[in-house]
Amino acid sequence: MSAGGNIPYHLRQNKAIERNLFVDMLTRVGRYCNISDFRYIGFGGPFLEDFKHLHSALRISDMISLEMDTNVYRRQQFNRPISCIELRNESSDEFLSNYEFDSNKNAIVWFDYATTQIGSQLAELQQLVEKLAHGDIFKITVNASPVSLGCSNAGAKILEQRAAVAVNRFGEYGPGDILPDDVSTKKYPSLLLRALINSAKKGLSGDSGVVLYPLSAFSYSDGQQMLTFSGILLHEDEIGVFEDQTRLRSWPFFNECNEDPKSISVPALSAKERVYVESLLPGATADQILHDLDYYVGADQNVAKAEMSNFISFYRLFPWYSRIVL
Incomplete structure (x- = not known):
């Protein structure tokens, strides 16, 4: 939010592709439920591009933008492209502490983190999933550059030291063992994905009525390597009908997250x-x-x-x- 308040996301081609993939995926989920009736909650940034895109493509007209930077919030008030966006000058942490989700209104929540505070972000994902209900969809984007783990002067032992930092930062959400190779640039997104899935499942641990159904996982780089993960909460006995109606397993980009995130990296063509x-x-x-x-x-x-x-x-x-x- 505040750290990303001045980044021109609308000019980043890999992120733009990933945004379009999200809309494509939601369109397919819309074969099972009426996506246009959902409430969308996310980080709008100064230009609220994602909100405009989702409204245009999916006809969602109930939207909440979260922004903790007061100056960016004021820019949003000026730049708001459509009237159906409720602007809130608060952080995602404040929002989750104070907001009560509507049991009669499904939600799509996208927390697109610009900072590298992965420990608090994993805890926040668990808190979010604890508040979500059957049919709700969430998407989380986090920094997936191992440079965020520090230790830039560690020389030959840099991976060992970054692995130790990852163990500390992931805490209870990390896998049983984190090896030095897991924090290499190529493999770090897969390690993060496992931590995000663990966090989401912990959020459901007190609710036996719904399960996590992963939808997609992508890594991309527009300056920094990022990871994005999406899932939906479903009753276990309806998964077959959901798959039949959405035909998501035939979608080339479907990922039930038992494999590595799919990389989005396209050439810079004239x-x-x-x-x-x-x-x-x-x-x-x-x-x-x-x-x-x-x-x-x-x-x-x-x-x-x-x-x-x-x-x-x-x-x-x-x-x-x-x-x-x-």
Whole structure:
């Protein structure tokens, strides 16, 4: 919230793809229940872009934005794009302490954390799930850069020291053992995902009536590596009907979180490159595209191939940015 109050999220392509994936997923969940009747609660930031997007795509008209930075809150009052957003000048912790969820109104809650305080964020997720009810949906975004664990001057033992810091910060939510390799840049999002799932399940430990049904998990980087995890609370005996009606298991990006988060990292293409690459899709492979271009876009050829493969998966959700005259 406050730490992210001045970040232009609306210009970050990987995050924009992830936002579009969230809407795509909610559209599919909408085959089972009427998503437009849900209340959306999240961190709006100065421009409230996510709120505008969810209202436009899903017709949600009951929304609450949380912002603890007073200056950003004032910007929100000026920038509020639609009248159905209730603006609150409070932190997520204050909100959870004071707010009573409506038993007759399902909720979608997205806590998009900009800070690196993973210990308090895990505790807050447990508190959130304790307050949610059957049919409610939550999404959590956290910093997944192992640099956030510190120890930048540890030399060859940096992973060992970061693993020790992770054990301390994760506390009761961490897995039984955290190995040095678990806090490498590649594997840290998977470790965080396990901790988030443990936190959500602890939030349900006092309610035998509902279970956690994971929906998606993505990692992406727009300056910092991030992890995002989504789930819904369901009665165990309705999971089969939910899967049949939503057909989420046929969604290419479904992740019941027994596997690593799917990476969202697409190449930084010029407008001309993008138009050319899209003209070859959906039939071309990453190898064919790179062969036709006769050069690669990325840190090296392996990275370029991986990012081009991601572009093939996500190009329909990839935003266009351009200058306009108002």
